[in-house]
Amino acid sequence: MKDSASKGIWPRFRRRFGSVKLVALSVGTILIVSIAVLLGTLWEYCNRVSTASRQQEQSIWSGLVLRGWLSQFVTICSAVLRICISVQLLLVCKMLASLALENRQVQDKDIGITFIHQYANSGPFGIAWRFITAAKSGRGSLGLLAIVLLTLESVFVQFSSTILLGDLKPVSLREGFDTVTQVNYTFGTWAPGDDLNMFSATPVEFPVFAEKSAARTTVTGGKAGGMVDSGNVIRALLPLRGLKLATLASYRGPVTAVNTQAVCFAPKFINATAQFRRLPPLGPQSPDIDKRTIETVNFLAQIDNMEAGSANRKLFERSSLKFGGVEFDFGLINCTLTANTTSICEVTDTIERHENTPRAVNDFPAMNISDIGLHWLLVSNSSWTNISSINPARIKRDGNEAFDGTEWATQNFPSQDLRIRHSLCAILFKWAAGDVDVDVTSNYTEPRLYRNPPSADGSWEFDTTYVQRQLGSDGPKRLSNQDRGVLNLPSFNRNESQPIQSIGWSLRLQSTRAGYGATIPGAKTGETRLLEATVETLFMNSYHDTKQLSLAWEAAMMTSITTFYYHLLDFFVLPGDATIRFFKSYAVPRKLLGLFLVFANIVLHFLLVSVILYAFFSSQSFKDGIPDPEELGYLALRKQTGSDTSIELTTRINRRKRRTHDEYLAVDSGEE
Numbered sequence: 001m002k003d004s005a006s007k008g009i010w011p012r013f014r015r016r017f018g019s020v021k022l023v024a025l026s027v028g029t030i031l032i033v034s035i036a037v038l039l040g041t042l043w044e045y046c047n048r049v050s051t052a053s054r055q056q057e058q059s060i061w062s063g064l065v066l067r068g069w070l071s072q073f074v075t076i077c078s079a080v081l082r083i084c085i086s087v088q089l090l091l092v093c094k095m096l097a098s099l100a101l102e103n104r105q106v107q108d109k110d111i112g113i114t115f116i117h118q119y120a121n122s123g124p125f126g127i128a129w130r131f132i133t134a135a136k137s138g139r140g141s142l143g144l145l146a147i148v149l150l151t152l153e154s155v156f157v158q159f160s161s162t163i164l165l166g167d168l169k170p171v172s173l174r175e176g177f178d179t180v181t182q183v184n185y186t187f188g189t190w191a192p193g194d195d196l197n198m199f200s201a202t203p204v205e206f207p208v209f210a211e212k213s214a215a216r217t218t219v220t221g222g223k224a225g226g227m228v229d230s231g232n233v234i235r236a237l238l239p240l241r242g243l244k245l246a247t248l249a250s251y252r253g254p255v256t257a258v259n260t261q262a263v264c265f266a267p268k269f270i271n272a273t274a275q276f277r278r279l280p281p282l283g284p285q286s287p288d289i290d291k292r293t294i295e296t297v298n299f300l301a302q303i304d305n306m307e308a309g310s311a312n313r314k315l316f317e318r319s320s321l322k323f324g325g326v327e328f329d330f331g332l333i334n335c336t337l338t339a340n341t342t343s344i345c346e347v348t349d350t351i352e353r354h355e356n357t358p359r360a361v362n363d364f365p366a367m368n369i370s371d372i373g374l375h376w377l378l379v380s381n382s383s384w385t386n387i388s389s390i391n392p393a394r395i396k397r398d399g400n401e402a403f404d405g406t407e408w409a410t411q412n413f414p415s416q417d418l419r420i421r422h423s424l425c426a427i428l429f430k431w432a433a434g435d436v437d438v439d440v441t442s443n444y445t446e447p448r449l450y451r452n453p454p455s456a457d458g459s460w461e462f463d464t465t466y467v468q469r470q471l472g473s474d475g476p477k478r479l480s481n482q483d484r485g486v487l488n489l490p491s492f493n494r495n496e497s498q499p500i501q502s503i504g505w506s507l508r509l510q511s512t513r514a515g516y517g518a519t520i521p522g523a524k525t526g527e528t529r530l531l532e533a534t535v536e537t538l539f540m541n542s543y544h545d546t547k548q549l550s551l552a553w554e555a556a557m558m559t560s561i562t563t564f565y566y567h568l569l570d571f572f573v574l575p576g577d578a579t580i581r582f583f584k585s586y587a588v589p590r591k592l593l594g595l596f597l598v599f600a601n602i603v604l605h606f607l608l609v610s611v612i613l614y615a616f617f618s619s620q621s622f623k624d625g626i627p628d629p630e631e632l633g634y635l636a637l638r639k640q641t642g643s644d645t646s647i648e649l650t651t652r653i654n655r656r657k658r659r660t661h662d663e664y665l666a667v668d669s670g671e672e
Contacts, residue, residue, distance in 0.1 A: 009617050013617075017091065017094065021091050024087045024088065024091065025088060025091060028084035028085075028087055028088050029084075029088075029606075031080060031081075031084045032081060032084050032085065032602060032605070032606075035077045035080060035081050036598075036599060036602055038077060039074070039077060039164070039595060039598070040595065040599075041061070042061055042064075042070075042073075042589065043167070043589045043592065043595050045059070045061040046061070046065065046070075046171075046588040046589045046590070047589060047590065047592070049062070049173070062176075063176070065173065065586055065588055066173070066175065066176030066586070067176065068586070070168070070586075070587065070588060071165060071168070071587065074161065074164050074165060074168075075161050075165075077164075078160045078161035078164060079161070081157065081160055081598075081602075082157050082158060082160060082161075085153070085154075085157045085602075085605055086123065086154070086157070088605070088609060089123050089124060089150060089153070089154055090121065090122075090123055092150065092608070092609055092612050092613075093117065093121050093123055093124060093126070093127055093147075093150065094117065094118050094119065094121060095612050095613070095615075095616040096127070096143065096146060096147065096150075096612055097114050097115075097117035097118045097121065097127055098118045098616065098619065099143070099612075099615055099616060099619055100114055100130070100131070100134075100143050101114055101115060101118070102619050102620060103143075105131070105134055105142075105143045106130050106131070106133075106134045107130075107133055107134055113130070114127070114130055117130075123154060124147055124150040124151040124153075124154050125151065125154070127147065128147050128148075128151055131143045131144045131147045132144065146608065146611075146612065149604065149608055150608060153601060153604055153605055153608065156597075156601050157601060157605075160598050160601070163594040163597055163598060164594045164595065164598060165594075166591075166593075166594045167589045167590065167591040167592065167593065167594040167595060168587040168588060168589055168590070169587065169588070169589075169590035169591065170585045170586070170587055171585070171586055171587075171588050171590060172247075172442070172443055172583040172584065172585055172586075173583065173584065173586050173588070174249035174250065174440075174581050174582070174583055174584075175249065175581055175582055175583070175584040178579045178580070178581050179579070179580045179581065179582065180577060180578070180579050180580075181577070181578060181580060182575055182576070182577055182578075183239040183240075183253065183254065183575065183576055183577075183578050184239060184569070184570075184571075184572035184573065184574060184575050184576075185239040185253075185254045185255055185256055185433065185572060185574060185575075185576055186254075186256050186433045186498065186572055186573075186574040187256065187431075187501070187565070187568065187572060194564075195503065195504065195505075195506075195507040195508050196507060196508060196511060197564065198503065198560055198561065198563075198564035199508050199530070199531060199532065199535075199560055200532055201532065201560065201563040201564045201567055202532055202533075202534055202563070203449075203532075203534055203535065203559055203562070203563040204563075205241070205446065205563075205566060206446055206447050206448075206467050206470060206559075206562070207237075207238070207240075207241055207245050207446055207562070207566060208238075208245060208246075208248075208444045208446060208470075208485065208486065208487060209235045209236060209237055209238065209486065209487065209562070210235065210236040210238070210255075210436060210438045210486070210487035210488065210489035211233065211234070211235050211236075211481055211486045211487065211488070211489055212233070212234045212488075212489040212490075212491075212492065213231055213232070213233040213234075213472070213478065214231040214232040214233070214320060215231055216228075216229060216230060216231045216476070216477075216478060216551075217229035217231065217318065217319060217320060218476065218548070219265075219315070219318050220405045220406070221266070221315075221403060221405045222405050223403055223404070223405065224403050224405065225265060225266030225267075225268065225311070225315050225401075225403045225405075225407075225409060226265065226266055226315075226403070226404075226405045226406045226407050226408075227263065227264070227265035227266070227315050227316065227318055227319060227407055228263070228264050228265075228406075228407050228548040228549065228550045228551070229261070229262075229263045229319040229320055229321075229550060230260075230261055230262045230263070230548075230550040230551050230553070230554040231261065231320065231478075232259070232261045232320060232365045232366070232367075232428075233259070233260050233261065233365075233554065234257050234258070234259050234364075234365055234489060234492055235257065235258050235260070235489075235558060236255040236256070236257045236436050236438070236489050236492060237255060237256045237257070237258065237561075237562060237565050237566075238251055238255055238438075239254075239255065239256075239569060239572075239578070240580075241566060241569060244580075244582070245446075246443060246444070246445070246446065247443065247582045247583045247584075248440050248580070248581075248582060248583070249439075249440050249581040249582050249583045250437075250438065250439045250440060250579075250580070250581040251436070251437075251438045251440075251578060251579075251580055251581075252435075252436070252437045252438070252578065252579040252580075253435060253436075253576060253577060253578025253579060253580070254433060254434070254435055254495070254574075254576035254578065255433075255434065255435070255436050255492075256431055256432075256433060256565060257364070257431060257432055257433075257434055257436075257492050257494075258429075258430075258431045258557075258558065258561050258562075259364055259365045259366060259373065259428065259429075259430050259431065259432070260428060260429055260554055260557045260558060261320075261321065261365075261366070261426075261427075261428040261554070262425055262426070262427050262428070262549075262550035262551075262553035262554050262557075263316065263319040263320075263321055263425065263426045263550060264379070264407040264423045264424065264425040264426075264548075264549040264550045264553070265312070265315050265316055265319075265407050265423070265424060266315070266401070266403050266406065266407055266408055266409035266422075266423065266424075267303055267312055267378075267401075267409055267422055267423070267424035268303070268304060268310075268311045268312055268400075268401055268409065269301045269302065269303055269304075269401065269409075269411075269422075270301075270302045270303065270304055271300075271301060271302050272299070272300070272301040272396075272397050272411050273299075273300050273301070273394045273395065273396055273397070274297050274298065274299050274300075274394070274395055274397070274411075274413050274416075274418055274420070275297065275298045275300075275392070275393070275394040275395070276295065276296075276297055276392070276416060276418075277295075277296050277297070277298060277392075278294070278295055278296075279294050279296055279516055280294070294338070294516065295338070295339065295384075296336050296337060296338055296516050296517070297336070297337045297338075297339075297382055297384070297418065297420070298334070298335070298336055298337075299333070299334075299335045299336075299337055299380065299382075299420060300332065300333065300334055300394075301332075301333045302330070302332055302333070303330045303333065303347070303424065304330075305327075305328065305329045305330060306323075306328070306330075307327070312424075316426070319426075320367075321366075321367070321368060321369055321374075321426060321428070322367060322368045322369070323368060323369055324367075324368040324369070324370060326351060326368070326369060326370045328349045328350045328351045329349065329350045330347055330348070330349050330376070331347065331348035331349065331350075333345060333347055333378055335378060335380060335517065336516045336517035337380055337382040337420065337517065338382070338516065338517060338519060338527060339382055339383055339384055340381075340382075340383055341381075341382075341519045341520075341521070341527070342379060342380070342381055342519060342520040342521075342540075343379075343380045343381075343382070343517050343518065343519050343520075344377055344378070344379060344380075344505075344509070344517075344518045344519065344520065344530050345377070345378045345380070345509070345517075345518070346375065346376065346377060346378075346505060346506060346509045347376035347377065347378050347424065348376070349376060351369070351370050364430070364432045364434075364492070364494050364500055366428050366430065369426060371428065371430070372430065372500070372502040373428050373429050373430030373500075373502045373503070373504075374426055374427065374428045375426075375427050375429070375504050375505050375506065376424065376425070376426055376427070377424075377425045377427055377505060378422060378423075378424055378425075379422070379423045379424075379425055379549060380420055380421065380422050381420070381421045382418070382419070382420045382421075383418075383419050384416065384417055384418045384419070385417050395413050395415055395416055395418075396413070397411045397412060397413050398412045398413065398414050399412075406547075407423045407548070407549055407550070408421045408422065408423050409421070409422050409423070410422075423549050425549065425550065425553060427505065427553055427557070429502070429503045429504065429505075429557050429561075430500055430501060430502050430503060431500075431501050431503060431561065432494050432495070432498065432499075432500045432501065433494070433495040433498040433574065434492050434493050434494040434495050435492075435493045435495065436489060436490075436491070436492055436493070437490065437491075438487050438488070438489065438490075439487075439488075440487055440583070441482070443583055444485045444486075444487075445485065447466035447467045447469065447470045447485070448466060448467075449462040449463065449464060449466075449467060449534070450462065450463040450465075450466075451463070461537050462534060462537055464537060464538045464541045464542075467538060467559070468538065468541060468542055468545065468555065469484055469485075470484050470485055470486060471484075471542075471554070471555045471558055471559070472484060472486075472551075472554075473538075473542035473545070473546060473551045473552065473554060473555035474542075474545055474546070475545060475546060476546050476547070476548055476551075498574070503561065505530075508530060509530070511528065512528035512530070518530040520536050520539055520540070521533070521536045521540075531556055531560070532560070532563075535556050535559050535560055535563075536556075538555055538556060538559055539552045539553075539555065539556040540552070542555040542556075
């Protein structure tokens with residue numbers, strides 16, 4: 001009794017080719033699909049993380065990339081893919097040889113060798129010539145098409161590794177391991193005279209910093225006074241420079257943080273008088289220096305004391321700095337001004353500021369005007385005509401201030417054609433030591449100063465556009481940190497064991513008392529530059545681009561402190577440990593062409609295998625069993641003699657086929 005299961009396709013397949021070939025076909029298919037899924041997932045991950053803020057450091061793919069094993073993994077996958085496809089191609093070529101015999105798609109002289117190819121062949125290359133010669137004689141066009149496609153597939157799969165590796169491109173990713181190093185990060189003790197050194201330092205680099213900033217505020221008053229507030233800003237200066245800072249991926253450790261803010265508003269004076277003076281030039285003289293005396297104006301004024309309800313206080317209270325119930329008096333303002341120059345004067349108040357003030361005063365960042373880091377500066381622009389005779393008497397202004405809705409108030413002295421514009425600025429400038437945890441999303445480029453073409457008179461200055469963008473002083477609205485190439489500062493944890501230090505302007509202004517005033521810029525003999533020449537350019541360009549004096553001050557303060565910090569970075573005395581991770585170049589998939597080509601080859605492979613399997617399973621030779629060599633001889637004899645009337649031979653062959661088929665089935669069912 002015959003087992004009906006023995007008539008199934010797969011039992012026949014196993015009897016025809018053996019169990020090993022059946023396993024190769026099924027397991028090979030699973031492996032090919034699995035490798036395609038793995039490669040597709042890897043390519044998708046690498047293309048995503050190479051443009052994302054950070055890779056998933058705990059993922060398997062991330063570990064593969066960061067350990068440098070990606071190329072080896074792709075090579076191994078390609079080798080497995082090549083083996084599986086090649087084994088299946090050998091099996092498919094056996095089926096194709098059987099189909100060629102059954103459908104008479106080979107020449108008669110190749111029947112014998114094609115019969116052998118049903119059981120042993122070397123792949124598409126081994127049987128290709130049989131189909132080519134048959135096609136030349138008008139046979140087997142479909143077989144030729146199949147063998148050509150199989151041959152192309154066989155060639156392509158040999159180069160799958162090279163094609164896939166061609167998709168790999170270098171990408172900067174954060175390295176897989178932290179680097180713990182010791183850094184020096186603070187100024188140490190702030191000594192008298194450091195203010196002067198800081199403001200005289202020439203900036204040569206503008207390293208990336210981490211920033212946490214509050215919103216800016218602008219108040220326009222129409223014909224009343226206006227106010228501009230740069231917003232409270234904390235910037236963390238990282239104790240790294242050069243290539244290390246340019247390739248930084250994350251930093252967790254101590255830093256020096258700078259807290260800056262500038263609030264400028266149009267002040268209202270109680271009294272204001274002016275007096276012209278001709279003063280001799282100061283400093284060393286040379287024959288080409290103009291020997292004429294210098295025309296200056298001495299400006300005296302008293303500002304109201306910001307009592308509750310006063311005009312100045314109402315305007316100032318619209319800023320983010322608060323009074324906190326503080327009452328104080330401003331001292332008398334006494335400034336020496338020169339024409340067509342921005343002159344700076346310090347304004348004193350009665351608030352006592354020292355390091356032992358309560359913690360509420362020493363908050364970081366500062367929140368009120370009694371903070372140790374806050375100083376008042378009166379910024380003035382004056383203009384008058386060149387007069388031949390000067391009235392030495394003190395003159396009074398014409399009425400009260402005139403306002404134009406900005407942070408400037410104008411004083412007019414018509415008797416001497418004198419016009420002075422003032423803006424009173426509360427400048428907050430302090431620093432402290434603390435810890436930060438900063439992540440870098442991508443490599444940042446340090447901005448540079450570029451030299452503008454010389455003007456008609458031969459003078460030149462720097463183009464500060466890119467530095468202004470980094471500092472946020474290239475426009476009234478601060479761009480995002482990412483657009484400015486600045487790191488995000490989530491939080492700053494102040495080191496309680498270190499004091500908060502104030503960086504003021506007093507010492508710098510006092511150094512100008514031997515001259516006729518502190519100016520921006522100091523263009524004439526007898527004047528002293530308040531800021532270094534490059535910082536002055538940055539100050540003036542920022543004000544020109546933003547039309548806000550507070551933003552110009554913020555840019556100048558930050559540039560001065562950053563320059564001083566990095567000049568002394570190698571000599572700081574307070575050490576600390578930092579955990580640092582850098583960006584490193586890794587070769588990861590950034591293109592999809594190679595992957596698509598390999599996928600197309602896999603799809604073509606499965607399509608060809610499916611079609612040939614279907615044709616083979618439907619063939620008579622697969623249903624009847626192994627062809628008899630005697631039948632092959634009869635086929636050749638019939639072709640040679642042109643006769644098919646040999647009934648005896650035909651009957652014997654048919655009998656042999658029936659007997660062979662019955663025995664074939666009996667073996668599988670256990671019958672003998």
